[in-house]
Amino acid sequence: MTSNNDTIVQITTPAAPSAIGVVRVSGAGAVRVAQQMFKNRSLRERPESHRVYYGRIVDPSDGAELDEGLLILMLAPRSYTREDVAEIHAHGNVRLLRRILAAAAACGARPALAGEFTKRAFLNGRIDLSQAEAVAGLIYANSDMAARASLAQLSGRLREAVGRWREEILSLMARIELSVDYPEHDMEPLNLRRIEEGARALVAGIDEMLQNAGSGRILRDGVNTVIAGLPNSGKSSVLNALLREDRAIVTDAPGTTRDLLTEYAALGELTLRLTDTAGIRGGALDRAEEIGVARAREAFAGADLALYAVDGSRGLTEEDSALLSGAPSKCVVLINKADLRLCPALDGVSQVMGFPVLRVSAKDGSGFEALPPLVKSMFFDEGASDFFIYGERHIECAKAARAALLRAADGAGGGVFEDLLSLDLKEAYARLGEITGAEAGEDVIDRIFSEFCVGK
Amino acid sequence: MTEAAFETAVIGAGHAACEAALAAARMGCRTAVFAINLDSVAFMPCNPSVGGTSKGHLVREIDALGGEMGRNTDKTMLQTRMLNTSKGPAVYSLRAQADKRAYSAEMKRTLENTDNLRLIQAEITDVRRERDYFRLETDLGEVYRARAVVAAAGTYLNAECLYGLRRVESGPSGFRGSKRLRAALEKLGLEFMRFKTGTPARLDGRTLDYSRMTLQPGDDGGEFFSFENEGRAAPAAGQTPCYLTYTTARTREIILENLRLSPFYAGEARGTGARYCPSIEDKIVRFADKETHQVFIEPEGAGTNEVYVQGVSTALPPGVQTELYRSVAGLERCEITRPAYAIEYDCADARGLTAGLMARGAPGLFLAGQVNGSSGYEEAAAQGIIAGINAANYVLGREPFKLDRSQGYIGVLIDDLVTKGTREPYRMMTSRAEYRLVLRQDNADARLTPAGFALGLVSPERWARFTRKRDIIKEELKRARGLTLRPSPELNGALAEAGTAPITAPARLDALLRRPELNMRRLAPFCGAEGLPGYILDAVNTEIKYEGYIERQNEQISRFKEMEGLALPEGLDYAAMSCLRTEARQKLEAARPANIGQAGRISGVSPADISALMIELKKRR
Structure with a gap:
């Protein structure tokens, strides 16, 4: 028996208080684990797939009752992982769920690694590569929009688009291959213009997808946001106001790879990944401070979004202008302390150095309601295509396909032999196939024989 | 009764059988060719031509390995035509109109005059394994022995010709079919299908x-x-x-x-x-x-x-x-x-063979040609030479000789047959060769003559001629890559004639060659290459002109080689691999691929299965 078949367990709902928490067990020992820690007679005597059991959850090591709840068995292969799966539904208390997890581990289940259920689903052929990646996106999605984009991919929207492009490449290829394999077949001469146009149209389609790739990252990882401003401009109260806006969704960074200083805040449908930039300021600095400031400036300039706080009672200073000149292209100037008397110079100002201005009061939270639509409009065009490409692998494949199509288009325009065009088209076809994990077959040959009357 | 003993017995005398017998005999094995009718040696029951798209590549590859089809065609052809010259160097395809009688007679003469080779008119009705040899029996009860057998039965197994609704038991063109051999081959572990073709x-x-x-x-x-x-x-x-x-x-x-x-x-x-x-x-x-x-x-x-x-x-x-x-x-x-x-016939499922064309269930038995589900003289001959070489290798106790998909159309053909199998008579096509820019008919010698020489199928004279050509091309390539041409009225005149812009400043030869309108033949007088034969100029031209494409293709080949290099242990228990889908388990269990690359080409094995298989292998290491 391979270790692939060992039994794994993990809490599958977020580590935050909620009504219900789910602990999932998967593997050959899932039923046994469930029987040991979930007290229900018919479960013990005759476990059935896809049935809901009610009973007590106990820690078998000391017999202590942990909670009462529901248990659902999904026996192989009719489960997400195609292995035997038991899902324990308990109350959504984090400490309680951890105890249930520990109890399952005591019954022989191993705590699952991140993404391991999905990995098994993939390895067992339950989902294909693009779906596996979409599931990972769904799990790590930090916002509503990200979840929706993931669902679109999961349901095959990406696959649909890629499939359509491959279909078009196939018909271009079949035409060339036909002419190469059946040189004496009576057909109209190959139209290189058509191939060039076809390839360029495909490049445009991939470009659109790649443009959305940036949006995909923003949806998945959150908008990398820096709050900046001079000392006492109210940066920390802006931060607090943002965090207050929707406390329930604020979480620590999930996982250990992320910067510990990073905080997440929900902003409408988007998630902001907030980075502390206390370091940015002017004035005399010692060497150590200089390094810190340089780093902070770099983070500021490289952010997806900057929220720049200005003390509204003090007005804009030269130092503000100096700092704003290093701002990223997407920046909102927050004129803070709008509850106090504003400096007259700021009256009626709607833009500072080309950046939009919002008047807010971090103290009572007023004015922040305008921020979510403003930020969303900065990242997403109204009515833009709503399919997103996730994952570095997809992007790499799409880029390689694009490059090959561009070579084919240029070649067709520049009088390159059709056989060579076919090489590039074939590469594009294969690379797009890698996104959806399509099996390589005799597509071209099948196409030739179904569309053309050839043969001796 | 004494039994005549051979090292290699070839059943059949068609295009596969001739190449197999010649290769085995030339490698030093005492070889017998058994044909139902010796007037059918290298007979062409269908079209009177050799070569054509992708088939021409096969003929050149057979020739580069030291096979006979190319030479025999050259000796007897009526005329030739190079197809696809406007479509790119990789798909140039030579086709010859053959004189059928002359082709057959000339090939028979070659077989007759080859040392170690005997032609015997007899129908083999039974082949069975006995200790370390095969026992072959004829329809007249004669018995022969051979260490290795190449079954190249063509379309003769249980053949029936259809004329309208009439069904006539017969092989092609009135030659008698073979009724009992299929059962003998089945007992040796092969599975059969029924195909049809027509003329x-x-x-x-x-x-x-x-x-x-x-x-x-x-x-x-x-x-x-x-x-x-x-x-x-x-x-x-x-x-x-x-x-x-x-x-x-x-x-x-x-x-x-x-x-x-x-x-x-x-x-x-x-x-x-x-x-x-x-x-x-x-x-x-x-x-x-x-x-x-x-x-x-x-x-x-x-x-x-x-x-x-x-x-x-x-x-x-x-x-x-x-x-x-x-x-x-x-x-x-x-x-x-x-x-x-139309003719219907039984043929074996080639998935029961290794890449060396040996039956997996019966070591020493090789199958080649239409009996493997292929069609065409050239496809048959290509398998024939590989089967003959490996029958000899088997007798001589040497490792089998295999070609992969990056080495030749022959490799593509055999890999397709033994890995994917075929559900219809299999014809070679250029579209099947994924690395065709490097698998050109003009460089078949560079690709395969070293192997043919190592096997002992290429004569020393020919080897000397080959190495000379190879060295000249290498030298010329080096020279041409470093060459800069100065503008001159003569050169600009030639450029104008070709329909391309003149040069005003010195230009690199390789840059000029990348212009679609230009080639080495045209520029030879301007770069000191006018004395060289056309085929040398063409070789240099192709290497320089398509350098970028060739490089990309070589990168693809190295990725391919990487996958082919990941060997799958022989006794792997796919049935017990829970990480694989049921269909993939069954397909892998049946096909028993030699490496990950081959596994990925089996239909019904998905990329996800391959990922799972690779993870599984890593875990075992």
Whole structure:
């Protein structure tokens, strides 16, 4: 028996208080684990797939009752992982769920690694590569929009688009291959213009997808946001106001790879990944401070979004202008302390150095309601295509396909032999196939024989 | 009774058998060729031509390995034509019109005059393993022994010819079929399928009106197949040309009126036919909106009036055939000499073979040619030489010789057959070769002659000639890559003549060669290469002109090699691998691929299965 078949367990709902928490067990020992820690007679005597059991959850090591709840068995292969799966539904208390997890581990289940259920689903052929990646996106999605984009991919929207492009490449290829394999077949001469146009149209389609790739990252990882401003401009109260806006969704960074200083805040449908930039300021600095400031400036300039706080009672200073000149292209100037008397110079100002201005009061939270639509409009065009490409692998494949199509288009325009065009088209076809994990077959040959009357 | 003992026994005398027997005998094995009829040596029961798209590549590769098909064609051909010259260097394809009688006679003479080789007329009815040899029995009860056997039975196994709804037990062209061999091969572990193919009628060429057709001459000063004849001009065109004509509306009517008499449409045919070789019935029915279909008239030989009618193969009864052929433009008064027929035959599922064409269940038994589900003389010969080489390797206790998909069309052909199997008679196509830019017909010698020489199939004289050519190309490439041409009236005149812009400043030769309008032959006088033969200039031209493409293809090949290098242990228990889908488990268990690359080409094994398999292998290490 391979270790692939060992039994794994993990809490599958977020580590935050909620009504219900789910602990999932998967593997050959899932039923046994469930029987040991979930007290229900018919479960013990005759476990059935896809049935809901009610009973007590106990820690078998000391017999202590942990909670009462529901248990659902999904026996192989009719489960997400195609292995035997038991899902324990308990109350959504984090400490309680951890105890249930520990109890399952005591019954022989191993705590699952991140993404391991999905990995098994993939390895067992339950989902294909693009779906596996979409599931990972769904799990790590930090916002509503990200979840929706993931669902679109999961349901095959990406696959649909890629499939359509491959279909078009196939018909271009079949035409060339036909002419190469059946040189004496009576057909109209190959139209290189058509191939060039076809390839360029495909490049445009991939470009659109790649443009959305940036949006995909923003949806998945959150908008990398820096709050900046001079000392006492109210940066920390802006931060607090943002965090207050929707406390329930604020979480620590999930996982250990992320910067510990990073905080997440929900902003409408988007998630902001907030980075502390206390370091940015002017004035005399010692060497150590200089390094810190340089780093902070770099983070500021490289952010997806900057929220720049200005003390509204003090007005804009030269130092503000100096700092704003290093701002990223997407920046909102927050004129803070709008509850106090504003400096007259700021009256009626709607833009500072080309950046939009919002008047807010971090103290009572007023004015922040305008921020979510403003930020969303900065990242997403109204009515833009709503399919997103996730994952570095997809992007790499799409880029390689694009490059090959561009070579084919240029070649067709520049009088390159059709056989060579076919090489590039074939590469594009294969690379797009890698996104959806399509099996390589005799597509071209099948196409030739179904569309053309050839043969001796 | 004494049993004659051989090291290698070849069953059959067709294109696969001839190459197999010659290779084994030339590698030093005492070899016997058993044919039901010795007048059928290297017989061409269908079209009178050798080569063509992708098949021409196979012939050149066979030749580079030291095989006979190219040389034999060169000795007996009527004319040649290089196809696809406007479509790119990788798809240039040489095709020769063959003189059937001459081809067959010449090949028989070569077999007869080869040391270690004996021709025996006998039908082998039984092959069985006994200790360390095979026991072969003939229909007359004679018994022979051989250490290795190459079964190259072509389309003869349980063959039946269909003429309309009549079914006649017969091999191709009236030769007797073979009725008992299939059962013997089955006992040795092979599985069988039933395929069908067909051939058009032959007509009396004197009854055709060529004035209504388009002349299709061969090339003047065309090329030969064999690298031994490189640089020499093939026979001039014109003596025995081909002609192009078309079916008419009447053809269509006749077919549709008589469809119920065609075994294909009356439900009488049982074998699986090939999509690339449709009968005229199929063409008319499947492509109903196409008004006319091309028909090529090809000579059967210099010493006969008979002609071949490419494009009109049919299984309609002979009574309807005269009317059918007479409906083609220019054939209004034609007389049929041999009626068209379809033939059904048994062939083995080649997935039971290794990449060296040895039966996995019966070491020492090799299968080659149409008996493996392929079609075409060239495909057969290509398998024949590999099977013959490996029969000899087996006898001599050497490792099998294999070619992979990046080494030649032969490698593609065999890998397709043994890995994917085929559900219809398999024809080679350039579209099947994923690395075709480096698998050109012009560089087949560079790719395979070293292997042929190492095997002992290439003579020292030829090897010397080859290494000389290789060195000159290398030298010229180096020189050409470093060359800069200065503008001159002569050079700019030549550029203008080619239809490309003149140069005003010194230009690198390689940059100029990348212009679509230019090539080495044109620029030779300006770069000190005018004395070199055309095939050297072409080789240099291709290497420089398509450098970027070739580099990309080489990168793909190294990725391919990486996958082929991940060997799968022999005793792997796929059935117990829970990480694989059930279908993949079954397919892998049946195919037992040698490496990850091969596993990925098995239909029913998905990329996810391959990822899972790779993870599984890593865990075991």
